[in-house]
Amino acid sequence: MTAATIPGLDQAPTTHERLLSWVREVAELTTPDQVVWCDGSQEEWQRLTDQLVEAGTFTRLEKKPNSFWAVSDPSDVARVEGSTYICSEKPEDAGVTNNWMHPVDMKMIMRELYRGAMRGRTMYVVPFCMGPVDAEPPKLGVEITDSEYVVVSMHIMTRMGSKVLERFGADAEFVPALHSVGVPLEPGQQDVAWPCNDTKYITHFPEERMIWSFGSGYGGNALLGKKCYSLRIASVMARDEGWLAEHMLILKLTSPEDKVHYVAAAFPSSCGKTNLAMLQPTIPGWKVETLGDDIAWMRFGEDGRLYAVNPEAGFFGVAPGTDYHTNPTAMRTIEQGNTLFTNVALTDDNDVWWEGMGTPPAHLTDWKQRDWTPDSEEPAAHPNSRYCTPMSQCPILAPEWDDPKGVPISAILFGGRRKTTVPLVNEAFDWQHGVFMGATMSSETTAAATGQVGVVRRDPMAMLPFIGYNVGDYLQHWLHIGETADTSKLPRIYYVNWFRRDESGKKIVWPGFSENCRVLKWIINRIEGNATAEDTAIGRVPSADQIDLSGLDTPREDVETALNVDVEEWKAEIPLIEEWFAKISNSLPMPLGDELNALKHRLG
Ligand code: GTP
Numbered sequence: 001m002t003a004a005t006i007p008g009l010d011q012a013p014t015t016h017e018r019l020l021s022w023v024r025e026v027a028e029l030t031t032p033d034q035v036v037w038c039d040g041s042q043e044e045w046q047r048l049t050d051q052l053v054e055a056g057t058f059t060r061l062e063k064k065p066n067s068f069w070a071v072s073d074p075s076d077v078a079r080v081e082g083s084t085y086i087c088s089e090k091p092e093d094a095g096v097t098n099n100w101m102h103p104v105d106m107k108m109i110m111r112e113l114y115r116g117a118m119r120g121r122t123m124y125v126v127p128f129c130m131g132p133v134d135a136e137p138p139k140l141g142v143e144i145t146d147s148e149y150v151v152v153s154m155h156i157m158t159r160m161g162s163k164v165l166e167r168f169g170a171d172a173e174f175v176p177a178l179h180s181v182g183v184p185l186e187p188g189q190q191d192v193a194w195p196c197n198d199t200k201y202i203t204h205f206p207e208e209r210m211i212w213s214f215g216s217g218y219g220g221n222a223l224l225g226k227k228c229y230s231l232r233i234a235s236v237m238a239r240d241e242g243w244l245a246e247h248m249l250i251l252k253l254t255s256p257e258d259k260v261h262y263v264a265a266a267f268p269s270s271c272g273k274t275n276l277a278m279l280q281p282t283i284p285g286w287k288v289e290t291l292g293d294d295i296a297w298m299r300f301g302e303d304g305r306l307y308a309v310n311p312e313a314g315f316f317g318v319a320p321g322t323d324y325h326t327n328p329t330a331m332r333t334i335e336q337g338n339t340l341f342t343n344v345a346l347t348d349d350n351d352v353w354w355e356g357m358g359t360p361p362a363h364l365t366d367w368k369q370r371d372w373t374p375d376s377e378e379p380a381a382h383p384n385s386r387y388c389t390p391m392s393q394c395p396i397l398a399p400e401w402d403d404p405k406g407v408p409i410s411a412i413l414f415g416g417r418r419k420t421t422v423p424l425v426n427e428a429f430d431w432q433h434g435v436f437m438g439a440t441m442s443s444e445t446t447a448a449a450t451g452q453v454g455v456v457r458r459d460p461m462a463m464l465p466f467i468g469y470n471v472g473d474y475l476q477h478w479l480h481i482g483e484t485a486d487t488s489k490l491p492r493i494y495y496v497n498w499f500r501r502d503e504s505g506k507k508i509v510w511p512g513f514s515e516n517c518r519v520l521k522w523i524i525n526r527i528e529g530n531a532t533a534e535d536t537a538i539g540r541v542p543s544a545d546q547i548d549l550s551g552l553d554t555p556r557e558d559v560e561t562a563l564n565v566d567v568e569e570w571k572a573e574i575p576l577i578e579e580w581f582a583k584i585s586n587s588l589p590m591p592l593g594d595e596l597n598a599l600k601h602r603l604g
């Protein structure tokens, strides 16, 4: 079939030449049965969700309006870091932390995979915008996909459709993002509920600002506005243009004196961003409002402060561990409906359930669609099961969440999952020391990416899988931001760890979740000059007296354990940091080596 005869191809609601020719080129290559230009309307949502129910991909939930349960192919449950590539012209521009292939070679491989890949399917053209639509300029993209699941997810996670296409005009810049599940259908062939291919490639062409993804339907691999655009491609744009694209939540904190501070925090995947962003304080008078739970774009404002914008419009949150005790805000967001659940368990009355939601019902359908009872050996929900829900439903959404100007950041938090060594909170001596903290932060791996779980790895700024260029250049960019800024206006940097354990290694000593407001309070008081800290070898750490523990039933010795700076543990950490720096030695900025030497010196 020639492109001219593909139904829908010529019904483009745009005159944008580059967009039109790219869509035509992809249609010719992938040969779908028809092309649909997505408008983002309620009618489109209705039509596609009905179709997904019909196809068996979605089960309509009884207890939550306009909400659906989906289970993936058991092999397609997380990001695939091993198949994720940065295809820069030169390998050194991808660096040792990324997989690299030359763009010409990668395109050759992927063109063959894409050839005819949409046969028997519909090709959807999804114009989207990351960040506010009235930003100047708006950050536009177009995802072409053959997955209805992806289209409806993009309805929630991004601003998309006709209102966005208007901003394309005749010649606006946009990021082309091509996605196929990689399962063509023969005439009459019955589709499976979750098509995906064993061969997967998640590839980025940073010089061309382009994304090609093949073989997976899972969030971070398939919703290309998210990690692919807003982190990997955007981090390259940010390097070139002097801003930051980061794996960070954004929250607004109001003190009892009505002082407002905005905080951004970078924790690796499945390490607590959504929970902190939606925190419900347990100390009287403090209020948290949410602006974002996963990605922050930060640039300097005219006043010299760093302003953050969340490029997304929805939450793609980890389900397990979420309930009314840990994260009531998330529960109140999803209970309003309009939510997609993937790889959680289904109750007998068509509601959702996952581990951490209290006592399990006597019977469930698990994420592999098997009968499940509390005696079953495997969890009912996949540990990386997710809810996908509109931000607009968040009961504590900050009104300024959609302001293109962004919000001025007072503090940046780095943090990871560490059973030992890293104290509850630690203030950097200055920006450069803070960048060192971010550059050397470490965390146990989680189920958000395929591979082993619980292995400690260095994860600079929680961006290891998301830096679209050389990690050393990325760290240099962070240092450069500090050198060019008015130091007094830069956010202060903190390193936190909610996950430290007692000597047995079994119990997490800090209660975490809502109680993390006590750490936020100390941080804000530090910024306002109203709290003290102890100078230690690793940074400025409060004693238990310096943190508001009123009304907290955690034993004081546990809090002390959480805050402890153990010089021996830190001495044991040094070789691990050295190993990491050796790995990136080709591009490691000198000041970070100096910081390591200074740390060694302070440890004695
Ligand atoms: P991504 O969406 O993968 O980027 O993850 P995230 O950083 O938003 O992680 P999220 O907030 O969803 O938390 C992941 C898991 O960590 C959930 O199972 C939470 O219940 C758990 N968690 C979050 N905050 C805390 C905390 O303060 N203490 C403890 N012990 N667990 C937490």
Ligand code: SPV
Pocket: 078, 079, 218, 219, 220, 221, 226, 227, 268, 269, 270, 294, 316, 448, 449
């Ligand atoms: C993460 O893995 O950090 C996520 C989920 O936030 S995904 O969108 O799949 O990347």
Ligand code: MN
Pocket: 247, 268, 269, 270, 294
């Ligand atoms: Mn994330």
